[in-house]
Amino acid sequence: MVSNMERQRRYSEVRKAMLQNGFSALIVAGNSETIQRGYIRYLSDWRLWGGTGYMVFPLESEPVLILGKGSQYYWAMQHDWVTDVRAGTNKVDESVKILQERQLANKKIGVVGLNTVMSHGDALRLLSPLKDTQVEDATQLVDEIMAIKSLEEIGEMTKTYNLIANALVLVRDSLKPGKTEREVMAKAIGYLGEHECYDGIAHIGHHAAPNIRPATDRIITKDDIIKISLEWAGSSGHWIELSGVYSFNKPDERAKRYYDTMYKSVYHIISLMKPGAIAGDISQAAWKVFKDDGFDLTDRLIHDFHGIGINVITAPIGLPDSKDVFKENMVINIHPGPAIDQDKFSVYIQENIVVTPMGGKILGNYRHEWHVLS
Secondary structure (H helix, E strand, O other), rough: OOOOHHHHHHHHHHHHHHHHHHOOOOEEEEEOOOOOOOOHHHHHHHHOOEEEEEEEEEOOOOEEEEEEHHHHHHHOOOOEEEEEEEEOOOOOHHHHHHHHHOOOOOEEEEEOOOOOOOHHHHHHHHOOOOOOOOOOEEHHHHHHHHOOOOHHHHHHHHHHHHHHHHHHHHHHHHOOOOOEHHHHHHHHHHHHHOOOOOOOEEEEEOOOOOOEEOOOOEEEOOEEEEEEEEEEEEEOOOOEEEEEEEOOOOOHHHHHHHHHHHHHHHHHHHOOOOOOHHHHHOOOHHHHHHHHHOOOOEEEEEOOOOOOOOOOEEEEEEEOOOOOOOOOOOEEEOOEEEEOOOOOOOOOOEEEEEEEEEEEOOOOOOOEEEOOOO
16 A cells, blocks of 8 residues: 555645646546556555546545445545545546536646546546536646656565566476466466556567467477566556566577677666656667667567556657657666567567666666576
8 A cells, every 4th residue: 555645745746736737626537457547546546446437636625536336436435545435327427516516617627538548428528518617638747747756656666576576486487398378377477466466467478579468278398489578566556567588498599699689778778768868869779789789670569668657658658759858766667679580580678767867777686588497
């Protein structure tokens, strides 16, 4: 559970920004999708495990959390961050009603998630009764606040990082030819669940390109190159992504050279992740390492890095034309995205850092290496 001191810090930062932008209240939208639940979690510390949620966050009075009827509403009432929790069949109508009750309906209102989270129908139901109200999208306002992590948040993300690192050790120790992918991944998933990591993505792959996916009943063979990606949210709701690469034979020269260059690229761009750096410049620097090592980059499989937090993917985004600016105490997930040759060969490395004036600081002590298993 996140502390009440952290609650006060978040509320103070959001209300300061609201005051600067003239907002009397925010309507905050959320659903249980991994990149759309974070706004509700940030301001209520409530984990949406299904459906949608809305929050009315006034500048001066206490907020209201609105959930669907059922067990989620019941358990949210037991949590102490938001004391006014309501169950409603139509959460948008309830949000408008609260604005009217508090005489805020004719003042400037910001909507968090208006163009990114809310359904078209919900947006119409919100805007229609507020036709005489100045309504603006306030998503970026909250995104910019959430991007800068407090010391408590960084501490929580470090705990989650270490749990995922432990889970990857369990994967490594479970990998054997003849086992199914499900048998191997179950160890990691069970461990993370035991440690309050309830939301996550556990992917495995064995092809030349990453092609990571949920585990199947496929039998692992001695000739496989196994790629693991664990993306999980810890007890505070913050996400971390870590990966591992494993084989039962020594990698051939091409594969090992590519892995070594990927490793070099990751740690080079970590050194560049300082306040004021431009995301596009760092993305280009990541690819330059591959070019300098003589690789023909044939395709982009994924962006090279992204911000990470209670929403799993946020700015700054690692693409060559990105103008996003790094700021101190952002947390960044790194996974350079180039592929080489016609078969788009790639090996996945994911790392997580905090932006500092000295460059990126890795959250934990997980060691990236190509594990050759006996």
